[in-house]
Amino acid sequence: MSDRRELLRAATGRLREAGVASPEHDAAELLAHVLGTTRAGLVLVDDVPEVAAGEYAALVGRRAGREPLQHLTGVAFFRYVELAVGPGVFVPRPETELLAGWAVEVAPQGGVAIDLCTGSGAVAKALADERPDLEVHAVELDEPAYAWAERNLAGTGVDLRQGDFATVFDDLLGTVDVVTCNPPYIPLEAWESVAPEARDHDPHLALFSGADGLDAIRVLERRAAELLRPGGVLGFEHADVQGESAPGVLAGTGRWADVRDHEDLAGRARYTTARLAR
Structure with missing residues (x-):
């Protein structure tokens, strides 16, 4: 198991170094996506299973390579509607x-x-x-x-x-x-x-x-x-x-x-x- 706070801290740093405009937001969105929850729901998570941590690391790497966040999650939100994007x-x-x-x-x-x-x-x-x-x-x-x-x-x-x-x-x-x-x-x-x-x-x-x-x-x-x-x-x-x-x-x-x-x-x-x- 991996500590959720440590994962977020490391991911945020990596995204910031890569020049991503909103590293904290994107790091949290990606972890929430992997865990099937929301950014708000992350506060209820202490430990992340290793399989999920590995999937998260892969997505963070792609985001650091400047792939759009929405391509990684497959979803964009616009006013009151949800859109599939990629x-x-x-x-x-x-x-x-x-x-x-x-x-x-x-x-x-x-x-x-x-x-x-x-x-x-x-x-x-x-x-x-x-x-x-x-x-x-x-x-x-x-x-x-x-x-x-x-x-x-x-x-x-x-x-x-x-x-x-x-x-x-x-x-x-x-x-x-x-x-x-x-x-x-x-x-x-x-x-x-x-x-x-x-x-x-x-x-x-x-x-x-x-x-x-x-x-x-x-x-x-x-x-x-x-x-x-x-x-x-x-x-x-x-x-x-x-x-x-x-x-x-x-x-x-x-x-x-x-x-x-x-x-x-x-x-x-x-x-x-x-x-x-x-």
Whole structure:
């Protein structure tokens, strides 16, 4: 048997040395995963069986190698829903919960919502969970990511399609109330600055978007304008350094009113919202 406190202390140190941003949290999450409990439930554990300790050491080693925590546990939590995630799909970030929350609040009763570039299906699933009155649609191009979204959205009532967000949903043109999107927005030249967890494990299709990181947002602006009814709203995430350039894509077209940028909980520019001019 191994002492739980000693295991956590050693794992936390190893993860900290490897540059993991949240070593204490991740060490505890991995041990809880191995033991089939929660982080809170670890306080009830004194001794860890050697087999479990060996499994834990292997997972800590992989996390020190910067594999995403969620790939190791197979689960990501997003607002009030649980998502299955793993290799081949972008792991949803807590920051994106703000965009989903905005959509939950602004969507009209019985309205139509579309989540473009849905990835794991996180935003679409949150909308279906919190606003069962909505008609929710989602699309993902990448085949492996689509398979994860299909798994996560099964039984939710969400209309999930595989295709290019620039061309899909022709049957809904001019009828949509809310469009959300977490598009790729990292400039190609920023490759080296991207955290290894994302750069080495998230699909590049979900990360990089041209020289300035705005190529997908330009496409999104045009497609959202076609999908939305007059007065419908668009919300999309962007990089923290794009707090002016991202909303500028919309403001420069003359098609949008009430263009606003919003900060995340850390005070960083995070997502843009706008209303299609009537």
